[in-house]
Structure formats: C-alpha cells, structure tokens
Amino acid sequence: MKEKLARLRLVRLLIAALKTKAVRILIPVVIFGLVIWAGQHELKKVRLGVMLAELRRIPAGAIAEIFVLALAAVAVMSCYDFVIRRQFRFRVSPGRTFRYSWIANTFNNLLGFAGLTGAGVRALLYKKSGVPASSITAAAVFLSPVVLNGLSVMAWLEIFGVFQAKTLLHEHRWMNLAVWAIALYLPLFIALQRTRLFAKWFHKQGKELFPWRTILEAVGASFVEWLFAGLTFSLIANHVLDGGVGWRELLGMYTVAAVGGILSMAPGGVGAFDLTVLLGLKHMGFPAERALAVIVLFRFFYYIIPWCIGLILAILELGFGGRKPGEEEERQLLEVPLTYWQKLWGWPGQFRFLSDLGVWALGKLVLLSGLVLLLSAATPGLLYRIRLTEDLLTMPVMHLSHQLSVIIGFALVILSRGITLRVRQAYVWTRIMLLAGAVFTFTKAFDYEEAVFLLLVALMLWISRDRFYRAGTPVIRRSVVLWLAITLVLAFIYYWLGSHIHNGFFRHLHLKEPLIGRMTARAYAVNTVVGLAGAWLLLILIFSLRPGRLPANRATPEELARVQAFLQENSGNLLTHMLFAGDKSFYWAQEGRVLFPYAKVRDKLVVLGDPLGQMELVSAGIAEFQRFADLYGMLVVFYQVTPEYLPIYHENGCRFFKLGEEALIPLNAFTLAGKKHADLRSIKNRFDREGYTFEVVSPPHSGPLLEELRAVSMAWLKGRQEKGFSLGWFDPAYMQQSPIGLLKDGGGRVTAFASLAPAYDGGKTVSIDLMRHTPHAPNGTMDYLFTRLLEWAKDSGYERFSLGNAPLSRVGQKERALREERLAGLVFQHGGHWYGFKGLRKYKEKFAPHWESRYLAYPANIYLPVLTLDLVRLVSRKVKP
Structure with a gap:
C-alpha cells in the first residue's frame, strides 16, 4: 500500500511539474488544430495563384491608404503608455515613450501570450531609462487586464446593432455566446475594480487601487486600439472587395473574428480569426481567394510591417555599442513580482530573449530577410518588370540570380541563429549574404523593394557590429537537427508555393503569349534541392574552415605539473585529486591565482567542485570564467560544491539543487x-x-x-x-x-x-x-x-x-x-x-x-x-x- 501511495505521489509531482508548461503550449496548439480541422473544407477551395492575382490588382493609391491607416492604428496604441506615464510618474520623454510603446505593442501583437510579451518588453525598455523596477511592475500589472475592455465595448456595439454581423452569427450560433462572454468582461472589470479579489490577482499587493480617471483613460485607450484595428481591416476589405460591403458589416465581422482569436489564446489570434473572416465573407457571397487576400493584407500591414519597424527601433534603442550581455538586466527582469495570471503562463521564464532584445531583433530581421528572399523567388514578379528584365538581361543571368537568391535565402535563415547568439563569424558572413542577396534579387526581376530591405538589414548589422564578440558556439546535435528540419519545411513551402502560385497566377491572367521567365514545377523542384543543399554545404565549409569552437583539451603533463606547484601554496578539496586523472581542462583566472578544472558537455562547461584559490578572489574569478565561456556560447555549471561557497555562486547568478550529502x-x-x-x-x-x-x-x-x-x-x-x-x-x-x-x-x-x-x-x-x-x-x-x-x-x-x-x-x-x-x-x-x-x-x-x-x-x-x-x-x- 505504501509503495502504491508513493508511486501516486511521484505521478502527481510529475504532473505538477509539467502542467503549467502543458497549459501554455497545448491549449493554443489544440485550438489551432481544431480550427484548421473545422475549416479544412473552406481552405481547400483557396487557389493561391488566384489569391496572389487579387492582391496584385489593388492600385498603388489604395495600398498607400492602407499603409498609412495601419501605422496610425499601431500609433494610437501609445495611449496605453501615456496613461501609465502619467499615473506612475515615469520620467521619460514623450518621444521615447512613443518609441517604447511601438516596440512593446508590435511585439505583443505578433507574439501575444496574454499580453505578457508586451509587459516584458516594456519592463526592459523603461528600465533602460532609469524607471524603478517596482514602478514598471505596477504599470505592467495594471495594463494586463485592461486590454480586453476595448474589444468588450466593440462587442456591445455588435449586440446593440451599431456593428452588424447578423449572417455570420445566425449561421454559427455558438459565436453569439463568445460575443456575449467578451461583452460581459467590461461590466465585470468595472464591478471588480474596488474588490480585494481583483487586487489580489492583478495588483499583487492587494492595497493599491487606481483612481477612476486612470481606469477610464485606460479603457478609452483600449477602445481606440481595437477600433482603429477594425478600421484598418475594413479599409483593406473595402478595397479588395471593390466596396461590396458596408463599414458596419465589416466592423461587425472584425469584432466577431477578434473575439474568436482572443478565445483561441493563439499569438495574434492566428487560425481562429482568419477562419472566422473566411466564413464571414463566404456567407456574403465572396470567393475564398478574395477572403484570403483580405486576411493576408491585414496580417501584413497591421502585424508584419509594424513589427519590422519595431525590430529596427529595438535595435536602435538597444543594439548600439560593444556591451557584452551581463545577467543584471535579466535578473532584474526575472525578479519582477508576479500575479497569478502571469504565473499561469510561466512568465517571465519563457521570454528570456528579452534580456538582450536588440540582438534578438537583429536575428529575427536576418531570418525575415531569408524568408523574404525565398518568398520573392517563389512568387512571380510584376509583369512589366519581368518584361523589362527579359529585355535587359540574358536568361542565364536571370536563372542564375534566381537560383543564388534561393541559396542565400536558406543560408540567411540558418545564419540568423548565429546572429542571435552574437557570433562574430556569423555577422561577417551574414553581411556578405545580405549584400549579395540584394544584388541577385534585383537582377532576378528588378525587385528593388526586397533589395532595399536587405540593404537596410545590412545597415542595422553594421550599426550594431560591436555586439558580435563571440568566437563561436557549440555545435549541438539537437539544434542542428532542429534547423535542418526548419529548412526542410521551408524548402517544401517554397516548392509548393512556387509550383502552385506561379502557374495559377499566370493562368488567371489569361496571357495570349507565354512568358519566357515563367518557371515549371520541375524547375522549382531543382531550385529547392540545389538551394537547400547549396546553403548547407556553404555554411558547413565556412564553419569547418574557421570553427571558432572551444576545444575540449585534456590536461598536458606541463599543466598537471603547474597544478602540483599551485597546490603547494593553495588548499585543495576532496575532489582535487581527480584533476590528476588528466581528463579535465584547466582555466586559470585572476592572473593564475584561481583554478577552474572543467569538462565540456554539449553547451556547458562543468566545473568539478569549488574553484581553487584564495577565497577573496573566487567571485571575480567566476565572473572572468563566465565571460570566457560566453565567448564560445557556453554556460558554466559547478558540480558538487560546498555550502561555504554558495553565497559566491549566488552573487554570480546561480541557482542551486542539492545533490546529496x-x-x-x-x-x-x-x-x-x-x-x-x-x-x-x-x-x-x-x-x-x-x-x-x-x-x-x-x-x-x-x-x-x-x-x-x-x-x-x-x-x-x-x-x-x-x-x-x-x-x-x-x-x-x-x-x-x-x-x-x-x-x-x-x-x-x-x-x-x-x-x-x-x-x-x-x-x-x-x-x-x-x-x-x-x-x-x-x-x-x-x-x-x-x-x-x-x-x-x-x-x-x-x-x-x-x-x-x-x-x-x-x-x-x-x-x-x-x-x-x-x-x-x-x-x-x-x-x-x-x-x-x-x-x-x-x-x-x-x-x-x-x-x-x-x-x-x-x-x-x-x-x-x-x-x-x-x-x-x-x-x-x-x-x-
């Protein structure tokens, strides 16, 4: 019986260790899967080539209108930051407040996670401007339950008939329940504002209650955010659908789709929002290709473009100078007091990339550059540019440029990981690839927009060049397999998009004469294989010739003799004799006065026992050894350490686990x-x-x-x-x-x-x-x-x-x-x-x-x-x- 109870307790502990992570990951994935399963019938009707043709026929003037309104819709979200700036007395200039807002809100729009991404980015940025961590925490916690109020107001406007989505709600009656659930959030929020329960969940201390003026300003900021997002969606739909639907109907459809996206808990509402729009426009009699064109344009102008601008602003705010990343910023970020809502999502451990947001943003820009090159190569260019390219350049040059663009695209996707890890060699080769990619995408079909974007990313890299200091990083098998899988998936998507969109696009145009630059499905297959293999071969050669990895050298007789002499003047410990087995490497810190015996395993340097040397030098020696390990992308672990040294490890950013006695x-x-x-x-x-x-x-x-x-x-x-x-x-x-x-x-x-x-x-x-x-x-x-x-x-x-x-x-x-x-x-x-x-x-x-x-x-x-x-x-x- 006791053994059975012990096993039951063990199972419960395992479940407790996994449940929070499972909730964070499985719920959005399951809901997204259910949405795709429910909408597969509608998705099968989509012809990507026709959808691309629908996008290409929108006039330049309409694109400019959409672009301006989308940027305005993101800009008004700064109202949140100006509210907390006044309430919490942040000593930050209006211009900087606006920039911080743009960065935080665009990251939060794209990555989501119940507003926690925006909270983390705000914490990092405002901390940089000298705002106390306690004030940042209070502001972030204040905003977390406010954001939904604007959508709640939109839901009430839908219920009272100001916005209209009657057909969609009639065909799918369960959506009425979702709209009512979000609508009731606003009165519930207001009713709970003065209760201890609400304070316990969202104000942490249970004492600080905000004035009604601040609450109403925050609710107003939320309504402006959702309204402008709806207006952006409506403008896009109006242009794509040739004005076939009124603004009230479009705003009603957006409200219902946004409700579905929020309830799905997926970042940006991906899946549920899109399927709701697809269903809504289908009930209005529009083909699936037009509905998908509306979704693609909305995602692009409201999410992707502002996020790219946010990446650039993040680099400009955090990416200058040669500062090597310390742990202080991350520690301050991680020591923020948490509410129950934040703990549910595992905040902030899952967002540790925020501790060096500038370089993380550069890595994502490089990744985006690779995807842009692949997308550009998979989709047909504008007809007049294709004609012009055929007149000015020979076909071998065009095909070679196309093939090299694919190779460089895959290479940039892989190199983006090295940029995020701040590897110097990755920085050098990424700049070369970006410049070459700009040339080849231009000669491929005069795609100067992509070329300008690649040159802009290269400029951002050059501005932040001093931050790339690492000699290399460990080659971990799991990481290599992961990136190989990612590039294989991208290769399949490139081939599938190219072979389906290209031919479908040209068939939709009903051209009387064939276009010389048109590619067959077989040509895309060849490009896929050559591009993927070429990129991996190129990168393997680059990093094999100059590996930049920390070698796992065994101790030489000369080093062991030096250890022996060192122990004549310094005390050892119960593990010191293991050093003479010869399987450890040695790092001498503090001008040879502190010794770290270590072995390398994957991306970790494991030190055996406590460092050897004078006690007063050990802390500085640990910091020096950590910097040495960081040059190679390694982490330092101390194995079988004694209680006497625990305060020193703690001040150097370590956590502890008891191994035994x-x-x-x-x-x-x-x-x-x-x-x-x-x-x-x-x-x-x-x-x-x-x-x-x-x-x-x-x-x-x-x-x-x-x-x-x-x-x-x-x-x-x-x-x-x-x-x-x-x-x-x-x-x-x-x-x-x-x-x-x-x-x-x-x-x-x-x-x-x-x-x-x-x-x-x-x-x-x-x-x-x-x-x-x-x-x-x-x-x-x-x-x-x-x-x-x-x-x-x-x-x-x-x-x-x-x-x-x-x-x-x-x-x-x-x-x-x-x-x-x-x-x-x-x-x-x-x-x-x-x-x-x-x-x-x-x-x-x-x-x-x-x-x-x-x-x-x-x-x-x-x-x-x-x-x-x-x-x-x-x-x-x-x-x-």
Whole structure:
C-alpha cells in the first residue's frame, strides 16, 4: 500500500511539474488544430495563384491608404503608455515613450501570450531609462487586464446593432455566446475594480487601487486600439472587395473574428480569426481567394510591417555599442513580482530573449530577410518588370540570380541563429549574404523593394557590429537537427508555393503569349534541392574552415605539473585529486591565482567542485570564467560544491539543487570500542583470525602490483564501462599518484583494494577514491577494508576521512521544498530498484559520519532536467587513459 501511495505521489509531482508548461503550449496548439480541422473544407477551395492575382490588382493609391491607416492604428496604441506615464510618474520623454510603446505593442501583437510579451518588453525598455523596477511592475500589472475592455465595448456595439454581423452569427450560433462572454468582461472589470479579489490577482499587493480617471483613460485607450484595428481591416476589405460591403458589416465581422482569436489564446489570434473572416465573407457571397487576400493584407500591414519597424527601433534603442550581455538586466527582469495570471503562463521564464532584445531583433530581421528572399523567388514578379528584365538581361543571368537568391535565402535563415547568439563569424558572413542577396534579387526581376530591405538589414548589422564578440558556439546535435528540419519545411513551402502560385497566377491572367521567365514545377523542384543543399554545404565549409569552437583539451603533463606547484601554496578539496586523472581542462583566472578544472558537455562547461584559490578572489574569478565561456556560447555549471561557497555562486547568478550529502568521519572520535561498533569489531576479528592482512603502499607502485590490481578491477567491473569526471577509474598513470590500501588473503593474493585521495589541505583530510574487490570476496570484505583504512588514517595524523557521497540523501524532505527536489526525494526513497540510494546511505551510517551537503550551482536559464541528463552523460563518458 505504501509503495502504491508513493508511486501516486511521484505521478502527481510529475504532473505538477509539467502542467503549467502543458497549459501554455497545448491549449493554443489544440485550438489551432481544431480550427484548421473545422475549416479544412473552406481552405481547400483557396487557389493561391488566384489569391496572389487579387492582391496584385489593388492600385498603388489604395495600398498607400492602407499603409498609412495601419501605422496610425499601431500609433494610437501609445495611449496605453501615456496613461501609465502619467499615473506612475515615469520620467521619460514623450518621444521615447512613443518609441517604447511601438516596440512593446508590435511585439505583443505578433507574439501575444496574454499580453505578457508586451509587459516584458516594456519592463526592459523603461528600465533602460532609469524607471524603478517596482514602478514598471505596477504599470505592467495594471495594463494586463485592461486590454480586453476595448474589444468588450466593440462587442456591445455588435449586440446593440451599431456593428452588424447578423449572417455570420445566425449561421454559427455558438459565436453569439463568445460575443456575449467578451461583452460581459467590461461590466465585470468595472464591478471588480474596488474588490480585494481583483487586487489580489492583478495588483499583487492587494492595497493599491487606481483612481477612476486612470481606469477610464485606460479603457478609452483600449477602445481606440481595437477600433482603429477594425478600421484598418475594413479599409483593406473595402478595397479588395471593390466596396461590396458596408463599414458596419465589416466592423461587425472584425469584432466577431477578434473575439474568436482572443478565445483561441493563439499569438495574434492566428487560425481562429482568419477562419472566422473566411466564413464571414463566404456567407456574403465572396470567393475564398478574395477572403484570403483580405486576411493576408491585414496580417501584413497591421502585424508584419509594424513589427519590422519595431525590430529596427529595438535595435536602435538597444543594439548600439560593444556591451557584452551581463545577467543584471535579466535578473532584474526575472525578479519582477508576479500575479497569478502571469504565473499561469510561466512568465517571465519563457521570454528570456528579452534580456538582450536588440540582438534578438537583429536575428529575427536576418531570418525575415531569408524568408523574404525565398518568398520573392517563389512568387512571380510584376509583369512589366519581368518584361523589362527579359529585355535587359540574358536568361542565364536571370536563372542564375534566381537560383543564388534561393541559396542565400536558406543560408540567411540558418545564419540568423548565429546572429542571435552574437557570433562574430556569423555577422561577417551574414553581411556578405545580405549584400549579395540584394544584388541577385534585383537582377532576378528588378525587385528593388526586397533589395532595399536587405540593404537596410545590412545597415542595422553594421550599426550594431560591436555586439558580435563571440568566437563561436557549440555545435549541438539537437539544434542542428532542429534547423535542418526548419529548412526542410521551408524548402517544401517554397516548392509548393512556387509550383502552385506561379502557374495559377499566370493562368488567371489569361496571357495570349507565354512568358519566357515563367518557371515549371520541375524547375522549382531543382531550385529547392540545389538551394537547400547549396546553403548547407556553404555554411558547413565556412564553419569547418574557421570553427571558432572551444576545444575540449585534456590536461598536458606541463599543466598537471603547474597544478602540483599551485597546490603547494593553495588548499585543495576532496575532489582535487581527480584533476590528476588528466581528463579535465584547466582555466586559470585572476592572473593564475584561481583554478577552474572543467569538462565540456554539449553547451556547458562543468566545473568539478569549488574553484581553487584564495577565497577573496573566487567571485571575480567566476565572473572572468563566465565571460570566457560566453565567448564560445557556453554556460558554466559547478558540480558538487560546498555550502561555504554558495553565497559566491549566488552573487554570480546561480541557482542551486542539492545533490546529496558527503559522509565525513571525524577520526579523533572514531573507535571500535563500545556496543555501537560491535558488528565492525566482530568483522575485524574474523578477518584477522582467517589470516587476512592489510597494508597501505605508497607510490611508485611496481608493474606486477598494478597488473594484479588491474585483474581485480576487471573482475569487479564484469564488462561494465568505467565512469569518469567525478569518479576515479583504473589507469596505471593515475594509480601512481596516490597510496593504495591492499587487503590480501592468507595466500598473499589481493582480495580488495582502495586508492586514497588526499584533499591537499595540509594533511588534514583524506578520502577513498577507487574501490574494487574480487567477485568471490567473503562477506564483510569492504567493512574490514574501510575499518583498517580509518585506523591507518587516524594513526597517520589525518583529522577527517571521507567515505564519499550519498546521492540524493535528505533531498526534498521538507513540505515546502522545491518541486524538483521533492521529486528527487521520491527517487531516493523508492529508487532502490535502479540504484541503492537508501542502502548506500544506510551502509555509510554504520561508521557514524558527519554529513555535509553538496550542491549543483547552475545558471537560471538552464532547464534542470536537461542539465541532469548532460551530467549523467558526462560522468558516463568513456574514459581514455
């Protein structure tokens, strides 16, 4: 029964660890999938070539009107920021307030997540202008429930008949419930304004209640935002539909579609909004191609173009200078007090990119540049430009430019990751690709708009050139597979768009004579394969010739000699002897006065134990080592650290996880006398009677002895692979570094042995390193060996003896412990089937040790389960002599 309850508790903890993330990810994905499934019948009717032709026939004057109104619709959203500027007394100029608003609102429009993206961007930007974090938090929390009020007003206008979407609501009656639900939000919001419940959820402290003037101004700002968005949608629909629908009907349709988008919780309402518009225009008698043209133009002018402008503004605000990213901004962003609504969405951990928004924006601009090149290559150019290109350029030049544009497009998509990671080499090659892409997209079909955009992105990169300081980043298999999958998907989309849109577009035009520049589906297939393969081959060659990666070098004899000399003047710790195994790399900080022994695993540098050196230099040494790791895109993790150093790790941005406890035996109190150690005394007497002998031999060890010990070790392993990093393994060169305790039977044959590891602390502490015994060793062999080792250490003048770690011991035992530690505690209690956690601690308890905690110190932006797998991989890595 107890085991069943324990399993149930384990399952509950796993569910608790995953449920928040599942809610954030699964709900929007499931709703989006349901929307696509429900609308697949309508989507099948869409002919993309015809839709593109509908877009191309809109006159330039109408495009200019739409562009101006869309920018105005985004600009009026700054009313939010001017409201909080007055209410919270931000000392920020009106111009800067407007720019911050544009950046935050365009990011929030595109990425969504219940307004949390906008809140995070505002926090970062206003913090840059010196606004206190507490004021930013209060302002962001104030805005989070306000935004929906404008749509609620629009819903009431729909209910009272000012806006009209009667046909849509009649055909789909469930939408009436959705409209009423949003409509009731406004009176509920007003009614709750003065309640403690509302304050608890959205004001955090439960005390600060805002004046009615501020609330009404915020509601008015929300209404202006939604109204102008609706007007932009209506203007676009009016031009695409040739004025066939009135403004009241279009605003009514927009309101119903926006309600569906909000309830779907997808970023920007993607899916639900679009399908509602598609259904609404279908009921009005318009073909699916025109409806899709309305949606595409609205997404482009209201979301994409303002967001591109927001990216550029973000780069100009945050992208100048050579400042290497520190953790201070991110820490201040992450320490913002949270409401329950924010906690539900995992804020702000899922938006850590905001801590360096300028470079993140550059990476997205480069990604967008690659997509623009691919889209430009997949869609036909304007007819008069195609005719002009055919007259001025030869067909081989046009086809070569088209093919090179595709290759560069794929290359920019991949390079965008390197730009986000601030890799210098990626910056250099991205600028080359952008300039080349501008040339080839121009010679392909005189697409000067795309060329200007690419040159603008290249200019933004040049402005921010000092921020690209990294020599390289680790090549992680999972990341490579992910980007390969992304480019394969983009390749398929490019081929599908090209072969469907191109031919459908020209058929829709009913041309009397064929166009020389028209491409076949086979030509698009060839372009896809050559473009994708060419881009990956080019990038592999670039980064292979100049890898810029941190090499995982093993320690050389000269370095080990330097460590030996260093330990003559500085104290070590219980893990220091592992350094002489030769499998670690060394970083010398603070002009060689602080030593970091580390090993590389994926994108992490794992330091074994606490840094070695003077205590007052360690904090600055950690910061120096972190900067070194950051040059290569690596993160620093400290493994098996002691409680004494925890404050130093904390001030350098680390979180902690308790790994277990180390058994330290105070030798001055150790004795076999008394009732408590009767079992150990009995075992010792039995082995002495049977003729077993014990001795400790000092190096250098003879060749025959090492061969005999190797045979014992091989028999003990039974074909298993040796572990490393924090564990010793049998290697003759390593065994020569320390004394070895030998247990021999009556015939003089070695039955068991244990190598000893000094702590390099002035002869105070010694520990067991490698322990092995023959398969046929009698019961109690290791008890006898440990007992004799403890007696030897006490007689030799040592003060403490370490029996090693008890993993997960006393982890997560308290009710309010972290979820991860409580989960680890359950593994300790009930994981004996895989590893004898409880048994190991119980065994060491018989020697009456003092238990000292050991911790894992890691950066806040590392996901602990992934880090755990990396550490298991590191310790289990095949060792090399």
